[in-house]
Amino acid sequence: MAHETWVFRSRSWLPFEIADIVAVWHEYRIPILLSTFTLLMIFRTVLHLRSPRERIFYTPQISPPLPTEKVRLLDDKRVNGEKNPRRIVGGLKKRKSSEDAAQSGVRKIQVLVFFSSLTGATEKTATAFTEDLAKSTKNLEDSATTFPEPQLLDLSYIDYDDYFITPPKGEGGTQFFYLLLLPTYNIDTVLDNFLEHLQETHNDFRIDTAPLSRLLGYSVFGFGDREGWPTEEEGFCSQARDVDKWMAKLTGRKRAFPLGMGDSKMNAAERLREWMEGVGDVLGHIARTGGLGEGVVGSGDAVESDLEDLDEEDEVLFDEQKIAQGKTKLQKNDVLNDLEDIGSTLNKSSVDPSEPLEVDFTSYSKKTRPTPPPTVKEMVPKNSPTYNALTKQGYSIVGSHSGVKICRWTKSALRGRGSCYKFSFYGIASHQCMETTPSLSCSNKCVFCWRHGTNPVGTTWRWVVDPPDLIFAGVKTGHYQKIKMMRGVPGVRAERFAEAMRIRHCALSLVGEPIFYPHINEFTAMLHAEHISSFLVCNAQHPDQLATLKPVTQLYVSIDASNKESLRKIDRPLHRDFWERFNRCLDILRERRFEQRTVFRLTLVKGFNIEDEAEGYAALVEKGLPCFVEVKGVTYCGTSSSAGAGLTMQNVPFYEEVCAFVLALNTALAKRGLEYGIAAEHAHSCCILIASQRFRKEGKWHTRIDYERFFECLESRQPFRPEDYMGPETPEWATWGNGGFDPRDERVFRKGKNKVALTESQGEVMGE
Known part of the structure; x- marks a missing residue:
């Protein structure tokens, strides 16, 4: 047995050799660690330089897609020192050319996944579903068939004509396969309009009854809630079932896989997984055989057993x-x-x-067959997602389809920090103005709207109708409650608070379309009976209602584009004959120009409707001959929904750009011999007023309104003209070139800047 020498080190007995190694480590551990790390880095660098490098292309997914057509977002590269705004370009997102694949006989199957989401839950599910589908379809590819990455499309932001009248045109003979993931709500959403579009397309005699027959197939999955709708007969997944029915008609019965349905609170994830597996089997069958298989049109069995698909x-x-x-x-x-x-x-x-x-x-x-009476429901039921979303945004919902809200200018005027452009142009004190709408539903989905996805949409009134007296009492109560909440806000002036408790003006705008309300004339009559002026804004999509509208203090029509294509892109109207409706409304305004004050409201969105469109707007002014033309730069609300619709800060024009556009428009009007001029401005809200020479006396503009005179004319029940209630001279500080900020108030800049008092002499052009 070998003899070992033991020594005592660090309170432990160790063999001599081990103790020696430990001593060396404690003395030289830092140089050893640094040397080891350096060697590893050199080794890694050598391997990295020798290994072949692959370029990785990453295309970020756009969700939700932009309205009316697929959109390519321009990079935020600076050109001439300025950032380019986002612009809409037509067609689907282009991928690398597939001409070689088409020549070699390789078939491309593009899967499009459509979804609709109000609360965001379906969008999240659809996104995860699309990612999983992309992985599974890659396993189905072979030498004869390829599957490009599936595209996710939000039904709220696409033009239905691009996808549901004829299939998209893909590159190299690409064929398309549709999947739809749809929830069901007990309120009106974009799905109601989508269903109406499918039905109109099928029944349109100008279009083939099965215009989507070139699709490889389709399938629908619905999300529902059995607590609210226990059975299918009672409404469980009713909208998904209706979409499945109409898609069967439009595709010539190419239902590739049965309708899937899942309870969002119980088994939706499991049912969706089973449905995706079935869809994957169908796609695999298409990849192998080029067809859907037995039981579907084109497979040898020409008759489906599903009666719902029969005409x-x-x-x-x-x-x-x-x-x-x-x-x-x-x-x-x-x-x-x-x-x-x-x-x-x-x-x-x-x-x-x-x-x-x-x-x-x-x-x-x-x-x-006797048809059951249609179910009339509320537009915005209490505790619905729409109701909760609007109330969180500051709305007070009145009845089932009306709302009231105070804007930031009301709060600003109460604190002596300035009123909106309506005070500079027309003498309306913001703290005495009530903003309301008798209809929260709208027939457009404008890209600059602040309420994407939170308000109902529709082309016809199909809801419960609340009486006008209920709405009138409710909006006044809601407005006064919100004014009272400002009592404790620092800076509120006592005299203006007292004035605010007496409503004198009503702006019928907000979200929705006020003229859509069936009893709009009765409602405005109630306003006028209490000497409350009425400023009504409509979107030029309801000519029948406009023709029957009785005189209001001032009638606005939104003119957001100068031609049909631009209007379709920026307003995203739901009516298929939107351009014809638009022009009919202009004709009606031309007829009304001597009965009441009419206004064209132009909202400028950089990259959408500014460049080279002054001549087009001049033509529309010549057609409608309004009393006034308001030109305003779009206001960016900073929400993710508006960003998804293609609107960013790059689309907000500078005030100098709005001024340049107004000058160009004024020149174009003069060339046509139209008697208009630039009358007033409110730089604080990026708004400029062009007025007819009818409102110019002795070289002075008179754009303001004599409100008491208006009510006298109205109560006389005799015909009267806009000139009969023309008010006093427009203040000098509000005229063109003087900024338009009320000298009685104090301008407060944001971002911690000091308060700056604005007087008449400053006359500086300001934007915010």
């Missing part, structure tokens, strides 16, 4: 086929049975042979 003529044929099949069956029985067996056969039948066969002719056609 009226098809249903008659189907009933006749059933009768013919029944007769054939009886004939076969007659052949098989002996004569003595006929009696027993008849005895087994429930039909009396001495009476004629009873036939229900009412079942032959849907036209003769």
Whole structure:
């Protein structure tokens, strides 16, 4: 046995060799660590330089996509020292050319995943679903078929005509496959308009009844809540079922996989996974055979068993086929049975042979069937997602479809920090102005709207109608409650607070379309009865309602584009004949120009409707001949929804750009011989007023309103003209070139800047 020498080190007995190593480590550990790290870094660098480098292309997914058509976002590169605004360009997002693939006979199958989401839950699910689908489709690729990355599209921000009248045109013969993930709500959402579009497309005689038959197929999955709708008959996943029905008609019954349905509170994830597996099997079958398989049109079986996909003529044929099949069956029985067996056969039948066969002719056609009365529902039910979203934004919901809200200018005027442009132009004190709307629904989805996805949309009124007296009392109560909440805010002036408790003006704007309300004339009459002026704003999409509108103090029409294509891109109207409706409204305004004050409201959005459109706007002014033209730069609200719709700070024009546009428009009007001029401005809100020379006397503009005179004219029940209630001279500080800020108030700059008092002599151009 070898003898070992032991020493005592650090209170432990160690062999001599180990103790020596530990001593060396404690003495030289820092140089050893640094040397080891240096060697590892040199080794890694050498391997990195020798290994081949691959370029990784990353295309960020756009969700939700921009309105009316697929959008390519320009990089925020500076050109001539300035950032470019986002602009809309047509077509789907282009991928690398597939001409070589098309020549080699490789088939490309592009899957488009459509979704609708109000609270964001479906969008989150759809995003994860699309990512999983992209992984599974890659496993299906072979030498003959490729699957580009699936695209996720929000139904709120696309133009239905681009996808649901004819399939998109892909590169190199790309074929498309549609998947739709849809929730069901008990309120009006964009899905109601989507369903209406599908139905109108199918019934439009100008369009083939199955315009989407070139699709490879489609499938729908619905999310519902069985607590609210226990069964399908009671509404569970009703909107998904309706979309599935109409898609079957439009595609020529190319339902690739049955409708999937899941309870969002119980089993939606499991049902969706099962549905995706089934869809994956179908896509694999298409990749192998080029078709959908048995049971679907084109597979050899021309008749589906689902009656919901049958048209009226098809249903008659189907009933006749059933009768013919029944007769054939009886004939076969007659052949098989002996004569003595006929009696027993008849005895087994429930039909009396001495009476004629009873036939229900009412079942032959849907036209003769009694249709159940339509269910009338509330536009914004309490505790609905829309109700909660609007109340969080500061709205007070009145009844089931009206709202009231105080704007920041009301709060500003109460604190002596300035009123909005309406005071500079027309003499409306912001703290005495009530902003309300009798209809929270709108027929447009404008890219600059502050309320993307939170207010109902629709082309026809299909909701409960609240009486005008209920709305009138409710909006006044809601407005006064919000004014009272300002009592404790620092800086509120006592005299203006007292004035604010007496409403003198009403701006019928906010979110929604006020003229959509069926009793709008009764509502404005209630305003006028209490000597409250009415400023009504409409979007030029409801000419029938506009034609029957009784005089208001001032009638606005939003003119957001100078041509059909620009209007479609920026306003995203729901009506398919939006341009015809737009022009009819301009004709009505031309007829009304001597009955009441009419205004064109131009909202300028950089990259959308400013560049080279002054001549087009001049043509529209010539067509409508309004009393005034308000030109205002768009206000960016900074919400993620507006960013998703293509609007960023780069789309907000500088005040100098708005001024340049107004000068160009004024020149274009003069070239056409139209008597207009630049009358006033309010640089603080980036707004400029062009007025007709009808409101210019002795070289002075008179754009303000004599409100008491207006009510006298109205109560006289005699015809009167806008000049009859023309007010005093426009203040010098409000005229063009003087800024337009009320010298009685104090301008307060944001971002911690010092307060700056603005007087008449300053006359500086300001923007914020």
